[in-house]
Amino acid sequence: MSDRKAVRGWLMYDWANSAFVTTIIAAVMPVYYDKVAGKGLGENVTTVYWANTQSIAALIVAILSPILGAIADYTGSKVKFVSFFAILGSIASMLAALIGEGDWLLASVLVILGTIGFAAGNTFYDALLVDVASPAERDKVSAQGYAWGYLGGGLLLGINVAMIQAWDTFGFSSSESATRMVFLTVGVWWLLFAIPLVRHVKERKPASSTSAGQAVKQAFTRLAQTFRRIKRYPELLKYMIAYWFFNDGINTVIVMATAYGSSIGIEMGSLITALLITQLVGFPSTLLFGRYASKLGAKKVLYITLALYIVIVTLGFFMENAAHFFILATLVGLVQGGSQAIARSIYADLVPPVRAAEFFGFLTISSKFSSVAGPFVFALVAGNTDSSRIGILSLIGFFVVGIVLLRFVNLSKGKQEALAEESV
Structure with missing residues (x-):
């Protein structure tokens, strides 16, 4: 049995940092960046700057994650790394309250720091799943993490939207001042609800202690070894390739959901409402998928979620108005958390526990680089056909290939390969 306090502490971190994605990355900061921070730059320039901001952050995370993961495994310090990046992300979020008109550079720097805090921290947070949950409970616990993330992120987003839209009711002088306070609440929320993980999660210690200096040197060596070592886990390698696609x-x-919705005329208010729907639906549905993963088998349930994504993308091609977008948001909320949670728990079962952070770091960097393909294909197809609808339809290929490749993965054999190193 797993330590209940450790599990609850681990779950609360998803509740804590999901607010950064929902409020700052997805809903509020993109608009504030365009209307306030990037004022005077021109609409196209602010869009390019915002895209560059996301790219720089993703690149930094992709480079850092496997190195930091190896260091964490050598020193037994995954909890410390989560703490550091939580503090980094929360401070960046709170400092965003200082962003005013024309402060696009400050906004970009803070968003980059916040994104590093979120993404790099999640590398170690995900790796801690093997420390807080037994193999039999990982599907359920992983799903609960995503579910609590949906609930926490959605709850604060709802409060934040109310603060911005009814700014005078909350005592603010303007919508802009309310938005600045929204950024502050995200940082406080993140920091506050990260405390249970730091207090209650205990990770397994490495067989031998290593100094920080030695760990840094070994990390670079280990990064190269990871590329070679993964061949020793053929089922993990096959699963990882399938994972890259789906x-x-x-x-x-x-x-692309918000950009696609906007391109066909959906108003910003409706886009934010749709995001709230996704968050609220995602909470119970993710728990439900986690429960059925334990009963029916994780692989089978993952098939179901990916098949539903094909349905979602197909329906997206025919979407015409806000009501249709709300229906799709509901369907996305139904499967998004479940698919990601189950995919994470399967990966946790296939990696050797003594190298969990290393392999989760490797997954992060490989996923960051592979994730270029989806938006690129979307843009390529939409550009050549002059239709974003055909662009969204092209995503079906990623799910189909992922499902086909997943069929060749033997999870039972993969788990045995992962545990074999424990007995060496």
Whole structure:
């Protein structure tokens, strides 16, 4: 049995940092960046700067994650790394309250720091799953993490939207001042609810202690070894390739949904409402998928979620108005958390526990680089056909390939390969 306090502490971190994605990355900061921070730059320039901001942050995370993961495994310090990046992300979020008109550079720097805090921290947070949950409970616990993330992120987003839209009711002098306070609440929320993980999660210690200096040197060596070592886990390698495809499809749906909705005339208010729907639906549905993963088998349930994504993308092609967008948001909320949670728990079962942070770091960097394909294909198809609808339809290929490759993965054999190193 797992330590209940450790599990609850681990779950609360998803509740804590999801507010950064929902409020700052997805809903509020993009608009504030365009209207306030980038004022005077011109609409196209602010869009390019915002895209560059996201790219720089992703690149930094991709480079750092496997190195930091190896260091964490050598020193037994995954909790410390989560703490550091939580503090980094929360401070960056709170400092965003200082962003005013024309402060696009400050906004970009803080968003980059916040994104590093979120993404790099999640590398170690994900790796801690093997420390807080037994193999039999990982599907359920992983799903609960995503579910609490949906609830926490959605709850604060709802409060934040109310603060911005009814700014005078909350005593603010303007919508802009309310938005600045929104950024502050995200940082406080993140920091406050990260405390249970720091207090209650205990990770397994490495067989031998290593100094920080030695760990840094070994990390670079280990990074190269990871590329060679993964060949010793053929089922993990096959699963990772399948994961690159279907996860790229999922992430492209996430990052392109608002842009796609806007391109066909959906208003910003409706886009934010749709995001709230996704968060609220995601909470119970993710728990439900986690429960069925334990009963029916994780692989089978993952098939179901990916098949539903094909349905979602197909329906997206025919979407005409806000009501249709709300229906799709409900369907995305139904499967998004479940698919990601189950995919994470399967990966946790296939990696050797003594190298969990290393392999989760490797997954992060490989996923970051592979995730370029989805938006690129979308843009390429939409550009050549002059239709974003055909662009969104092209994403079906990622899910189909992912499903086909997943069929060749033997999870039972993969788990045995992962545990074999424990007995060496």
